[in-house]
Amino acid sequence: MPRDRTGDNPRWNSGQPHIDDHFCVWDTWRTKYPLMTLLEQSFVSKTIN
DSSP states (O other), X not given: OOEEOTTTSTTOOOXXXXXXXXXXXXXXXXXXXXXXXXXXXXXXXXXXX
């Protein structure tokens, strides 16, 4: 669900659009990281640090 936030920040001084999606980050934490905690503990540790 990418969102075009161009124009939301009046200080955004670029010809490029500002597109973000904070919901993807939440979905990653809910799905990927619990699995990675079991499979790759060092990866999760690096991410948290």
